[in-house]
Amino acid sequence: QQSLVDNLKKYKRGAVDGLLAQKIKFPTSDTWEEMIISDLFTPISDKGHSDLTVLTIVQGTGTLPRDSVDRRISYDKSNTNTYKRVVENDFILHLRSFEGGLEIANSEGIVSPAYTILRASRKISPKFYYAYFRSYWFISNKLRIAVEGIRDGKSINMDTFWNIKIPYPSLSEQIQIAEYLQVIDLKLTNAEKTLENLMNIRSGLMQQFFI
Template sequence: MNERKIPKIRFKGFSDDWEQRKLSGLCENITVGIANSATHAYTDDGIVMFRNQNIKENYLDDSDVIFIDEEFEKKYVNKRLKANDLLVARTGYPGTACVVPEKYEGSQTFTTLIARLKEGTNPFYACQYINSDYGKKYFLATQIGGGQKNSGAGILEDFPMILPPTIEEQERIANFLKHFDNLITLHQRKLDKLRIVKKSMLEKCFPKNGEKVPQIRIGGFTDDWEQRKLGEVFEEYSEKNHEELPALTIIQGGGTILREESDRALQYDKSSLSNYKMVRKDDFIVHLRSFEGGLEKANTDGIISPAYHTFHGDNTDSRFYYPFFRSRRFIDVLLKPHVYGIRDGKSIDIEGMKSIMIPVPSYNEQKAIGGYIETLDNLITLHQRKLDKLRIVKKSVLADMFV
């Protein structure tokens, strides 16, 4: 007896078995956009042309497009897109799909796959199905090529899609999933906006080279900022024999975590923990082998490998100095003369690093700026968690709504 093709959850009023069809059987045609040989015809203004990298999961990214002139567009009139066509990436992330919005009807594409569906198949349902975990596994297993993997028209034609036999059920599912996509897009935009605000504020909260005050002051402060050597503001210390403290692992851009919680599976001899250096919460950690400047901040008290250097500053706010030490100005300009070696063999001259002149506002102004940056970080983390949760919920829903 054949197993029924029905999903775990479905909308009320629908009970028919789902069908498995090759995508080619659901399409009027599947074609490929304009070929590589036409690249010389691009101009700065004219008609929009989309590329593989413009295709995101379930939406078309129009922030970076190519334009072509009218004469070139007429030459490839058979490549014009219609609203509700499916665009499927051939390279980059092969198999990623989106639906062409009405406003881009008549636009063209460069080497992407174009699937024009027949009546009776909802394009948004088909798009969601192609972008599901099932679709990702299919395209990962079937992509071709040597260096840069890609998917051809034949691979898309053979894509086995399972779908409800009625357009009404397809539309109910598609509209429900579009609601998730809208929420995900909303939180992604808020997250992107907060990151832009933070980046802009960090650029303006620190004085430019040669200036004594920043462009923006937080908290009504007016005094000039001092410039002092890093080694005068932060004192290096080395305290060992603290085996009672937890061993920490340094995460680039993320401070420290407990070593047993790290997924790096680092092996270390616990009998040597007495030789590990103690680090206090919010103090700075420097490794001579440079990774993005080599400076990180301790999130908790703990012990770290003796290969690291630890620095503490009296009357300093690490929330203020951490973004400064991770800034491009500090890493690429101030620290660069004190980094030697090539590629992965780069090392920091610790004494040279101590001689770097760094900005020193009053402790109260440091706290004001540090608190503002911390608030932005908390908001960014909040929206990132909401975004991650929505994606997890949608993934779970997809697993139960699709066969």
Template structure:
């Protein structure tokens, strides 16, 4: 907030510390210096990217050609240096953790006085939307592929607190980032475990038994057509199909393909229809335990129904388990077993398309009911763990976003 010419940030507790000091408000040229050291052609060449930051050029998947004789003109980059890349006006400034050289097209800078500034604090500041928006004042007319000069950056005004408050802000945000990375790794590890077990707990192609079995199970698995073990109900395509004017915010769920997200149905944001309109429809009347499957567009996307009443748009089919465990079937419909057959049966031209008739012909490996139950329960536990970490990730990202908005001016 601003009081006259004095700038004061929102008061916030950082690790049990209160900070009330006035933030400085100066042009960047009074804090930073341009760095343009050359003649280090024996050092590795670095690339500056938005998604991966500063990396070794050799680690890129693409083969970038350059004249080695020009390397003497490349600029020295050291750990802690900031780099104004060719897309800084879109994604902020990058920070180097590496020693190397980079194209003279980039602008390299660092603090005039390293002792009075916290490097990590400025890393966060340079990636804030407010800072990136402030660059637009000096980048007007700069075309894509051209870097912001240090002179232009020097005219950008920045607000910052004293070193102690910088440090606490940086520590707080860094701890959140560490927690985010931890849950990201756990999600990735669980996904890999799930993928590996899907290969072990289901028979390979043309085999009748899986590689790994639960104790006391030894029977051969059957190969059944999907249509033999489920019932299928189409969405209504007739005269009574809901018009846009009949879709309402409160009522009975009318599920479309876009409402299927990560194996679940977005009930909060899906369209609804009135009881009268619902009774007019002759299509699917979905119920808890059914599986909704997308037949057009994002082919194969699906979700388990966890509520008792609703219907579907014409792009979906409602699959109701009949002589097969629903959780087990849901696992099959999200495995390579389904994917291989879906690709072969795609009837689409302008967009992917699959008929209910061909979906019903998909071959499903089916063990005894108790083994289905065990496999279903096991993978359900893994999915629950993945969902738990995803929820924590979402909350941590929301917290970080809130702090980035409120811990800075």
């Protein structure tokens, strides 16, 4: 079961990068238009919403209510009026984006003012661009040109970032790719749940052996 999980993870990485680099194509694939990020997304800095839920970023998951996350994250509640409002499917350029890509807002709320919020100015499939913005292809081939500094001193040059060229496939193809990747995600999630259950059973049996 562990091998199945590992193989599905490898398959997903290969599928994501292959599709987004257009090395793998659907029969209905067409030539992709390219746009700079600023033509496709608009920066949002909507503050003064301290009544909304404070969200935190979990890499690979998106945003979650900060109080629901099982880790201690301190923040000054008196400063939440300076936090930025996000709505569902906004993209978030955060402090570790140089290594993990952008995250997505799963719900309305407020996030750290240190983050840059991107909201689509054209019709898109958020799930397609979430996969794209977190792919090795984007981080290594696109985002890297905007990264400055070394080690933990790394930051992203925003002038360069907004001028990065990214693909803009037809909306139907965006949706097709997103749905295909969702199928892989579902298989991986089910395999991981099965593995977790087997590990729990094994742990219980081992405890009984030593009673």
